[in-house]
Amino acid sequence: MSKGTIFVVVGPSGAGKxxxxxxxxxxxxxxxxxxFVRRYITRPKEAGGEDHIPVDHAGFSDLAASGKLALHWxxxxxxxxxxxxxxxxxxxxxVLVVNGSRAALPVFRDVYGDSLKVVLVTAPxxxxxxxxxxxxxxxxxxxxxxxxxxxxxxxxxxADIVIVNDGxxxxxxxxxxxxxxxxxxxx
Numbered sequence: 001m002s003k004g005t006i007f008v009v010v011g012p013s014g015a016g017k018x019x020x021x022x023x024x025x026x027x028x029x030x031x032x033x034x035x036f037v038r039r040y041i042t043r044p045k046e047a048g049g050e051d052h053i054p055v056d057h058a059g060f061s062d063l064a065a066s067g068k069l070a071l072h073w074x075x076x077x078x079x080x081x082x083x084x085x086x087x088x089x090x091x092x093x094x095v096l097v098v099n100g101s102r103a104a105l106p107v108f109r110d111v112y113g114d115s116l117k118v119v120l121v122t123a124p125x126x127x128x129x130x131x132x133x134x135x136x137x138x139x140x141x142x143x144x145x146x147x148x149x150x151x152x153x154x155x156x157x158x159a160d161i162v163i164v165n166d167g168x169x170x171x172x173x174x175x176x177x178x179x180x181x182x183x184x185x186x187x
Contacts, residue, residue, distance in 0.1 A: 004090035006112050007180060008100035010158070011121040013076075014131035016165040016172065017099055018050045020121050023173020024097070024180065034180075035089055037098040040069065040081040050099055071111045073104035080104075082111075090115050095184060105158055117183055119176060120159035123166045 009017045021036065028034050041052040042060050055063065060079045063069050072081035086096055090112070100108055100118075108116055123131070133140075156162050161179045165172035 003093040004095055004115060005117060005184060006086065006090060006096040006098065006108075006115050007117045007119055007183075008098050008105070008108050008112075009119045009121060009176075010100045010102045010105065012123075012128055014128040014135075015121045015123045016131070016169065017121045019169050020163060020165055020172045020176050021097060021099065023169050024177040027174070027177040028180070031095075033093070034095045034097065035086075037082060037086055037096050039099060040072075040079075040083070042079040071104070071107045073101055073107060075101055075103060087111075095180070097180075102158060118159045118161075119179065120156065120162045121165050121172065121176075122162065123164060127166055 009021055011017050025036050039050070039052050040055050040060060040063060042055060042057055043052065045052075045054045057079070060072075060081065063081060064072055068084050069081040070084045070086050072079060074080070080101065082098055082100075086098070089096055102120075105118065160183070161175075163172050163175050163179075
């Protein structure tokens with residue numbers, strides 16, 4: 001049984017998961033017990049988005065085969081992986097925050113068990129579409145597919161908290177940081 005807690009932040013593309021996490025990171029910067037985990041992603045660094053560890057497909061396969069990933073999944077033509085040292089951090093009582101995937105939550109639950117807290121960040125569909133278009137990384141067709149997928153996953157029942165990020169980032173970011181504090185105080 002792990003002593004720490006892992007907050008996995010999930011939600012549709014364009015919901016602002018990274019922005020919410022970055023705001024909470026700013027509030028928790030002085031807490032050495034909290035680690036904001038960088039994922040391995042088969043996406044080049046220059047493609048933008050979250051601060052991740054870029055890796056090519058062969059390198060990703062090597063990481064998975066050598067046990068250096070606690071878990072991994074595929075979505076949107078990319079591979080994502082969470083470093084295996086997160087398990088050691090949890091055993092040491094650390095608090096972890098990671099950008100996850102709704103579709104991969106069963107694997108997160110298998111790996112992290114009762115240490116897992118799910119944070120769903122979402123926004124109204126029109127705002128999601130606007131944010132995705134502003135990123136400039138996808139075609140209108142790809143954006144539409146992402147939006148359709150976001151409605152298929154039955155979101156709210158999977159989460160310990162739902163944060164609607166449709167206004168100032170400090171509102172959603174503070175809600176997440178406050179939820180972390182409350183969850184840890186009652187753990």
